[in-house]
Structure formats: C-alpha cells, structure tokens
Amino acid sequence: MPVLAVIGAQWGDEGKGKIVDLLAENAHVVARYQGGANAGHEVVVGGTSFILHLVPSGILHKDKINIIGNGVVLDPESFEKEVKDLKKRGIKVAGRLFVSDRAQLTLSLHKQLDAAREGSADGKKIGSTKRGISPTYMDKAGRVGLRPADLNDPAYCRSIIKANLLEKNVLFQKLYGVKPLSAAAVYAEVKRHFASVKPFQADTTVMIHDFVAAGKNILLEGAQGTLLDIDHGTYPYVTASNSTAGGAASGVGLGPTQIGRVMGVCKAYTTRVGEGPFPTEFDPKKSHLVRELGGEYGRTTGRARRCGWLDMVGLRHAVRVNGLTELAITKLDVLDTMDEIGVCVAYKVGSKTLTGFPASVSDLSRAKPVFKMFKGWLSSTKQCRTFASLPKNAQLYLKAVEKMAGTSIGLVSVGADRSETIFVNRKAFDYKF
Numbered sequence: 001m002p003v004l005a006v007i008g009a010q011w012g013d014e015g016k017g018k019i020v021d022l023l024a025e026n027a028h029v030v031a032r033y034q035g036g037a038n039a040g041h042e043v044v045v046g047g048t049s050f051i052l053h054l055v056p057s058g059i060l061h062k063d064k065i066n067i068i069g070n071g072v073v074l075d076p077e078s079f080e081k082e083v084k085d086l087k088k089r090g091i092k093v094a095g096r097l098f099v100s101d102r103a104q105l106t107l108s109l110h111k112q113l114d115a116a117r118e119g120s121a122d123g124k125k126i127g128s129t130k131r132g133i134s135p136t137y138m139d140k141a142g143r144v145g146l147r148p149a150d151l152n153d154p155a156y157c158r159s160i161i162k163a164n165l166l167e168k169n170v171l172f173q174k175l176y177g178v179k180p181l182s183a184a185a186v187y188a189e190v191k192r193h194f195a196s197v198k199p200f201q202a203d204t205t206v207m208i209h210d211f212v213a214a215g216k217n218i219l220l221e222g223a224q225g226t227l228l229d230i231d232h233g234t235y236p237y238v239t240a241s242n243s244t245a246g247g248a249a250s251g252v253g254l255g256p257t258q259i260g261r262v263m264g265v266c267k268a269y270t271t272r273v274g275e276g277p278f279p280t281e282f283d284p285k286k287s288h289l290v291r292e293l294g295g296e297y298g299r300t301t302g303r304a305r306r307c308g309w310l311d312m313v314g315l316r317h318a319v320r321v322n323g324l325t326e327l328a329i330t331k332l333d334v335l336d337t338m339d340e341i342g343v344c345v346a347y348k349v350g351s352k353t354l355t356g357f358p359a360s361v362s363d364l365s366r367a368k369p370v371f372k373m374f375k376g377w378l379s380s381t382k383q384c385r386t387f388a389s390l391p392k393n394a395q396l397y398l399k400a401v402e403k404m405a406g407t408s409i410g411l412v413s414v415g416a417d418r419s420e421t422i423f424v425n426r427k428a429f430d431y432k433f
Contacts, residue, residue: 002260003218005033005248006328008225009264009318011234011272012243013298013305015330015413016265017043020057020221022411022418028216030058031067031208033251034241035223036106037078038131038301044416050089054079056221059091065211067204070102071241071251073136074148076193078106083196099197100204100252101149108189109168109181110135116176137240139164148201151194154187161186205253212258220248220259226318227272234364237276245322263410264324266315268332268397271296271305277364280308280344294334309342309371312404317357319407326410329398333414338376341397344369345404374400381414387424398424 004023008014021043024030037053043060044050050060054074058064068074083093110132118130139145144164150156162183169180211218224243227233232244241247249256269290272278282290287307290296296305318324335341347354347367358364377391384390390398390412402409412422 002215003212003220003254003258004261004263005220005222005245005259006263006265007222007245007248007318007322007324008228008243009266009315009322009324009327010225010270010311011227011278012223012225013271013273013296014225014265014267015328016221016223017052017057018330018413018416018418019263019265019328019411020219021045021060022421023219024058024061024064026217027058027064027219029065029067029208029211029218030056030221031069031204031218031252032056032072032221032223033069033248034071034243035239036073036131036133036136037075038133038223038239042416045418047417049416053082055082055086055093055097058219058221059086059093059097062092064096065207066097067208067252068097068099068103068200069204069208069252070100071247072100073104073106073133073140073241074099074197075106075131076197078131080193080196094199097200098202098204098207099148099200101201102147102205102253104136104140104145104147105190105197106132106136107146107186108132109164109186110139112178112181113168113171116172116178134240146190148194148197151190151198154191157190158183158187161190208252208254212254220252220254222248222251226264226322227314229321232317232321234276234361235359237274237361261325262322263326263328264315264318264322264407265328265330266310266318267330268310268335268401269294270308270311270314273298273301273303273305277361277367278306278308279313279347279364279367279369280311280342281306282308290334293337294331309344309369310401311344311369312401313344313347313355313357315401315405316355319405324407326408327402327405328411328413329401329409330413332394332398332412333381333420335376335394335397336380336382337378339378341374341376342371343374343401343404345372346370372400382420384414384422387412387422390422 056066113135115130224239228239229244290307377393
C-alpha cells in the first residue's frame, strides 16, 4: 500500500515534524489528519528552523502536495499568518496546499471559552494551550460548528452562530463572568477570515482517493501523540481528538485497509507538557538537565516540557492501539552524557504489577515505575550515520528497546537537522511505501 501514517507514540513532541520532512522526500502527498494550531512541528533544514502549526511538514519540499484534512480544526487567523510567513521565506504554497471543505473552523469564541474553562475558579486544569481546540471539537460533536463548505451560505452561517451563542453566552456570563459575544461580531470575524481560507478550499477526500488510485505515495501526519488520544490516552488529560492510527484514516477520509504502514515516533526518553500523571518523571534537577540538553520547550507555547526515562508500558500500548509496523527513535544524542539510562518495564500500583497501560487516571497517578537500567555510552552520537558506527552501549540500548516494544526500529535521529539521521534498515526503509 502506498499510504504511510506517522504517529506520535508518546505524549506528543516526539519529533514527528523532522520524520515527516525526511519521509516527504519520496512522497507525493503529505496530509495532516487531526489536531489544530496548538501543535508545533519544528523542521531544521541546513541549519534553518521552520515552525509549522497547521501546514503539513511536506510543504518544505518543492514538489509535494500538502493537504489539511477534515479531521483538523483550522484556526483561520493562525493559518493566514503561517501561509504569509512561508511565502516571505520563499516557500510556494499556491497549487500545493489544500484545506478540506469538511474541516472545522476554530473561532475567537472557542479560544475565549477555552481560556475561561482553564482559568476557572474550580482549579481543575487539563493543561490546555487555550487555542480553542477542545471547544471546536465540542462544537463539531454538538453539530453547531462551522466548516469551510458552509461559508458560501451567509444565512446558514448566521443561523449556526446564533444557535451556538445561545449556550455559549450563558456560560460566559453566568459561569465564567466574561463578556458575551454578539452573533454579528462573530459572523464578521468569519467573513473576514474566509478570504484567507477560500483559495485553498477543496474536496480533499476526493483528491486523496484519486492519488491512491494513481498509486501515489501518501504520508499521513498527525499532531500530539498516542497517550494524548481521547480514547486511548491518559483521560481526562488528553487532547480532544483521535491522534492514533484510527484517527489518521477518518481524518482524511480513507478506509483503514488503505493504510499500508504505521510508523510510531518515539524519543529515546519521555516528555510531556501540561497536567496529568507521568510515572517516569525525573526529579526537578534531572528534569532541568535533560530539558536543556534536548531543548524541551514547546514550539507553539514555549512551555517547559516535563522529562523522564523511556516508558515501555506506554510504548507497548502505542504499538498495540496503532498497529505500529516500525519505530523512529529521536533525540538519542540527548542521552550521550548519561552514565546510566533507565527504561520503565512495568508499573507497581499497590500490590499489583502492571505491564499493560491502565485506563484509570487514579491508577496511573499511583503507579511506581519498575526500571531496567542500561549503561550509558558517554560519547557523542551526533556524527553517526550508520547503526554500526554508534557506540556499542547505544546499540545495545536500541536493540533492547526494539525487543521490548515488539516492533522494529527503522531509523534513529541524532540531531535536529535532516542530515543527522541513521537509517537502521535502509533497504526496507528506502521511502518505498
């Protein structure tokens, strides 16, 4: 099958942007399938950094088609800024970038509700970026959202906005103590931003099926990671969409049998941002050290990421729920100065030992990691370009991860740049989907 889905195998921020950029070299189409402008994919090309929020990472390759699928929540304001920035930096987008007419639109009312909920007096924080992502998905499920396809019918748009604000304004005034919004003002916002989206609007479901029928290589790119999936993640500390492989199929309008390979991207350690349990989290001193070595700050929000050892319980969970056919291990170089490296192989919850990822956030909060320790290699991996050139202890570490995960490692990243990559199995990983 010519369709490959790239999935985050942890709590997001695994380096998916770099991996998709690498694989895009021999893809014809790169399609984003879920999430919104809260995601930040950093791609470094020749020392130059590009931060992408909504536009697929394949846009940095001259001849690739890039699709924002129906599963994405599109912030028109953020989209407009991103497109302008790409144009300023000499990246052509016209004729190469398309937005699904079935995507949901994130508006100021969603951002206002997100901020109000996260800052409410009850103190229950999810760790939202306040970009309006969850409220947009809520409106999608509540059938009061707007899509690009709706914007050609002003009367319909006004009726949806009016129905939406009947509930939202009660929440704003009575529950959160913020100013209500007028339907006229929201419609004016929609109309103003529609001009930035309209040139890119298309029936991308038909497009992607035509590409599949033509035998084109298609790369599916998500945001966040498996442990933030609304069904399979650390609920309620999750995103509002399916970031797993099932979401990849529905998020662009493909059937699951049309996805031939599913690659999981996983750091050589673990990070997460925001609230929620994190069994392998380091103490503050160790966390600071790894954060500085790995540049572990959000590309969209600047938030410091929490850091910990690799969690094999979570990774095996990702292998199962995604049907991962291979792994891409990133940021191996961050561990170069560690004399000892831990991998969590199980959780102790009370008197029980768990090797499966618990559904209960209470159990996960009480989980004590059971570690297997590996000797560090205490030498730089930055210049390594083959598996054999890696330090012996790095090879042993990766082979152990591969065995415990139950799926093969296809590539290893030892730096942010495209060139800083090791193809472990080049023949099987020669971009031939």
